[in-house]
Amino acid sequence: MYTTPSEVLTTLTTLRDYIRWAASRFTEHQVSFGHGTVSALDEAAALVLHTVHQPYNLAEAYLDTVLTLDERQKVIDIIGRRINERVPAAYLTHEAIFAGLSFYVDERVLVPRSPIAELIEQRFAPWVEEEHVFNILDLCTGSGCIAIACAYAFPSAYVDAVDLSADALDVAETNLGQHQLADSVTLYESDLYEELPETRYDIIVSNPPYVGLEEWRQLPAEFHAEPEMGLTAGVTGLDVVLRILADADNYLTDTGILVVEVGNSAMALQDTFPEVPFYWLDFERGGDGVFLLTAEQVNFYHQHFLAALS
Numbered sequence: 052m053y054t055t056p057s058e059v060l061t062t063l064t065t066l067r068d069y070i071r072w073a074a075s076r077f078t079e080h081q082v083s084f085g086h087g088t089v090s091a092l093d094e095a096a097a098l099v100l101h102t103v104h105q106p107y108n109l110a111e112a113y114l115d116t117v118l119t120l121d122e123r124q125k126v127i128d129i130i131g132r133r134i135n136e137r138v139p140a141a142y143l144t145h146e147a148i149f150a151g152l153s154f155y156v157d158e159r160v161l162v163p164r165s166p167i168a169e170l171i172e173q174r175f176a177p178w179v180e181e182e183h184v185f186n187i188l189d190l191c192t193g194s195g196c197i198a199i200a201c202a203y204a205f206p207s208a209y210v211d212a213v214d215l216s217a218d219a220l221d222v223a224e225t226n227l228g229q230h231q232l233a234d235s236v237t238l239y240e241s242d243l244y245e246e247l248p249e250t251r252y253d254i255i256v257s258n259p260p261y262v263g264l265e266e267w268r269q270l271p272a273e274f275h276a277e278p279e280m281g282l283t284a285g286v287t288g289l290d291v292v293l294r295i296l297a298d299a300d301n302y303l304t305d306t307g308i309l310v311v312e313v314g315n316s317a318m319a320l321q322d323t324f325p326e327v328p329f330y331w332l333d334f335e336r337g338g339d340g341v342f343l344l345t346a347e348q349v350n351f352y353h354q355h356f357l358a359a360l361s
Contacts (some may be wrong), residue, residue, distance in 0.1 A: 052318060054161075055271055056236065058277065059072065059123075059127060060123050061125065061188070063119055063123065064071075064117045064123075064266060065114065065115050065116060065298065066099060066100070066105075066109075066114045066115070066116050066118065067101070067114040067115055069095075069098075069123065069126045070092070070096050070098050070099050070114070072094040072096045072130075072131045072192070072293055073094075073095035073098065073099055073126070073263060074090075074091040074094075074095040074288075074302075075091075076130060076134060076199070077091040077094060077095060077130075077133070077134070078091045078299070080134045080245075082133065082137070082160065082242065083137075083271035083272070083273050083274075084133060084273075085164070085271075085273070085274070086139035086140065086141060086147075086161070086162040086273060087139075087140070087141060087147055087148065087162060088140070088160060088162050088355025089146065089337075090268070092102065092128055094133075094140055095123065095130075097144075098126075098129055098130065098133060098140050098142060098143070098144065099126050099130075099338035101144045101146065102122070102125050102126050102129050102144075102193075102247075103118060103122050103126065104107040105139075106186075107148065108224040110247065110322065116233065119158065122315075125173065127323070129143055129144075131185050131272065136156075136276075137271075137272035137273055138272075138276040139162045139272060139273050139276060139277070140241075141156045141162040141163075142157060142158055142276065143158065144164070145157055147162050147163045147164075147194070147196070148163075149163035149164075149165075149168050149196040149200060150168040150169075150172055150196070150200035150203075150204075151170050151172070151195075152196070152199065152230070153229075154194050154195070154196050154199070154226050155194070155222065155225050155229060156194050156222065157222065157227055158277070158278070159216070159218035159219055159221065159222050160193040160194040160219045160222045160223075160278065160281065161193050161194070161277050161278065161281040162178050162214075162277065163193075163194055163196040164336070165189075165196075165197065165258045165341075166314055166334040166336065166339070166341060167197060167256060167258060167310065167312055167341060168196075168197075169334045169335065169336055169338075170199060170310065170332065170341070171197065171200045171201055171204050171256075172200075174204050174205065175254060175308065175310070178308050178343060178345075179253060179306075180268060180292065180309060181205060181235075182207075183306070184206055184208050184253045184254060184255065184264045185207070185209065185253055186209050186210075186250055186251065186252045186253055186254075187201045187205065187208050187209070187210045187211070187252060187253065187254045187255075187256065188210075188211050188212075188247070188250075188252040188254070188255045188302065188305075189201065189210060189211070189212040189213065189254070189257065190213050190220070190243055190244075190250070190256075190257035190259060190295060191208075191213065191214060191215075191243075191255055191257050191258060191259040191260065191281075191291070192212035192213060192214045192220075192223055192238070193214060193216075193219050193222070193223070193281060194219070194220070194222050194223055194226055195212055195223030195224075195226045195236070195238070196226070197212075197256055197258060198211075198223070198236050198285070199226055199227065199232055199236060199275070200209045200340075200358060201254070201256070202230075202232045203230075203232075204235050207302045208233065208235075208243075208253075209237070209248070210235060210236045210237070211236075211239060211247060211248075211252075211315065212236055212238050212239065213238075213239045213240075213241045213243065213244075213246075213320075214238075214239075214240065214241075214249065214270045215240070215241065215242050215243075216278070216280060216281070217224070217240055218278075218281060219278075219281070220238050220240055220300055223238055224238060228261070242293060243291070243294055243298070244298050244302060244328040246302070247302070247331065249300070249311065250308050251302060251303060251304045251307070252302055252303060253304050253305055253306070253307045254307060254310065255295075255299055255302060255307065255310075255311045256309075256311075256312070257295055257311045257312070258312040259284065259291040259292060259295060259311065259312070260280065260281055260282055260283055260290075260291050260311065260312050261282075261284055261288045261289070261291070261292055261313045261315075261340075262282045262283050262284065262288050262315070262316070263283070263284075263285070263286055263288035263315045263316065263319075264283055264285065264286055265286075266277070266288065267282055267316065273308075287316065287319050288314075288316035289319055289320055289323065292311060292313055292316070292320060293323075293356065293360055294357050294360065295309075295311060295361050296309075296311075296349070296355075296356040296359075297321075297356040297357050299344075299348050299349045299360070300346070300350045300353045303350075304344070304348040305347075306323045306345075306346060307345075307346040308343055308344070308345055308350055309343065309346075310332075310341065310342070310343050311341070311342055312340060312341045313340050313341070314339075314340040315340060316340070317331065317339070317342070320342070323359060324352070324355055324356075324359070326352070326355065327348070327350065327352050327355065329342040329343075329344065330342060330343045330344070
């Protein structure tokens, strides 16, 4: 059980004090990260700043601002919850930042954290030309973060966003309203491509479930707080990815691209298709396990993808 010494409230006074204190408590209690932050200090800063209604990029000079007693207590309370409940911080704040945008999140969806955000910010350059992107498909949209970020990046394009979970789509609908993009993004409750209209897409992008069952069982508690159907995909983690590959040729334009995150299942995917020239993307801000294939490659290796499903 996490307890807070009463003197914390009176001896710690500034934002800097509480960020340092929270980071120390996270380390002491072996809190796990990986949902948008990678260290105790980053997580502490995110939670403390959010709790006192300050931006994540607050100028350092303001870190010496003295908190009111009420603010201090709220910070202490949320740090205590993070330690006791072992859930991602975004579930406590109901906010995640993705591609520089704010999204509502709760336990019905995964916390946005895909490195694909960096690719969206770059408008998928050099793989497509912005003026030639008219239709985008986001498979397994979850909170809608990828679809909405794509709508910002390509304001002239239409974005279709798919998820099998009605609960996830409720969250995505909330985010569409928050960003006022209902005219640009259409949500579909669908098992991948099944309920989609007959449309060809210039970009198909997906962060699908890709964690193998054994790997999932060994993940820290914070990951088990997320919906399992958003993480696991069979023994190897490739069940959903294989289906995306097998049908992508029916939905890509001739010059389209397929971008899929497979995380730690990258090696298993490459071993399954040693002849397929997956292009594994590099990211300046970190992250890996994201491949890109052109429509030509998807079509050329179509029979290999189909065979893997049988």
